[in-house]
């Protein structure tokens with residue numbers, strides 16, 4: 271008997287779905303299995319900021335640029351909710367502005383366009399920005415946003431319609447094994463599927479597939495609190511808005527010589543304790559998404575990051591957000607939390623318990639920006655030696 275599929279992918283978040291996309295482009299016979307009727311993990315709970323500018327200047331910046339080009343190319347064919355509305359980093363002090371100016375020069379050397387804006391230019395673009403917060407900004411016109419509650423669902427619909435992907439939602443996988451000739455995948459109803467190779471892109475699910483591998487890993491779970499205002503159609507806040515605390519947090523800026531001017535003690539200790547930096551993004555209905563916090567736990571203690579949202583943390587975020595923007599209505603329509611996994615020592619967790627089975631997770635807080643480009647690279651790597 272021949273093997274039914276070239277590749278089975280477990281998990282239809284950003285990592286799994288984009289691996290399926292590039293594998294189908296190569297003409298491989300691919301089966302994508304997702305446990306939920308619709309994906310509902312990190313890939314639908316995030317901001318939808320697709321920002322190569324936030325990456326370190328290494329291969330992850332390259333993956334992010336491949337992602338950017340791919341999102342735009344797919345959007346030109348099929349509406350997956352990508353908007354070309356740019357990213358703006360707002361500095362809150364002359365020192366943060368100096369970091370942005372240095373970074374702009376570095377991007378120029380890399381051939382990645384950006385524009386330093388004065389405070390007045392920032393306020394022209396975003397009238398809601400407070401004059402007493404903004405010292406200027408750095409703008410990336412070419413960067414895009416996605417609507418996280420739409421993007422993955424539309425991408426999966428596109429993969430099925432355009433690329434004839436065999437996608438099976440509501441199909442939890444309970445076992446993945448290698449046999450003498452191929453790999454076998456078993457779902458919760460005992461149905462069996464076989465393939466030459468299997469990718470396990472199961473996000474934060476560490477208990478069902480390969481728990482022994484995860485128990486040995488240095489993965490940790492991160493919980494983030496998010497909130498959204500009521501729709502504010504009278505406010506114009508296009509694109510991704512990143513702020514002074516983001517400049518301090520993102521590795522992209524750590525390599526700037528002027529980064530050492532940013533003294534940690536200038537930041538409220540409560541914001542530092544909860545890993546709070548403020549990002550904004552206006553959703554299609556006009557509501558403004560505000561976040562986020564970062565709470566970490568090693569996998570052994572990951573259940574301690576429970577389902578509760580703490581009002582104390584939301585208030586810390588709102589207080590900082592109100593220093594940055596003037597909004598006509600700060601009432602919060604909804605709050606939620608999201609979780610991502612990350613490795614303490616690597617940018618992504620990859621482990622192959624068998625040469626034909628590959629676990630890929632732990633892409634951290636950059637998966638909307640980089641999962642696509644990483645998948646492009648990884649599919650090429652997995653299949654480059656094949657005839």
Ligand SMILES: Cc1cc2nc3c(=O)[nH]c(=O)nc-3n(C[C@H](O)[C@H](O)[C@H](O)COP(=O)(O)OP(=O)(O)OC[C@H]3O[C@@H](n4cnc5c(N)ncnc54)[C@H](O)[C@@H]3O)c2cc1C
Pocket residue numbers: 280281282283284285286303304305306309310311312313314315316317318319320321441442443444471472473474475478479494495496562607608609610631632633634635636637638639640641
């Ligand atoms: C609040 C928040 C904000 C963020 N903001 C941004 C942002 O603005 N920009 C950015 O670049 N990144 C952002 N991120 C990070 C980004 O969302 C993640 O890196 C990315 O979504 C991870 O994708 P994934 O495919 O690895 O995981 P997931 O989205 O968790 O997908 C894994 C999938 O596997 C499925 N699965 C698990 N086990 C099984 C099984 N046994 N059988 C079948 N299916 C299974 C799950 O149901 C799930 O659908 C944010 C993350 C969070 C939480």
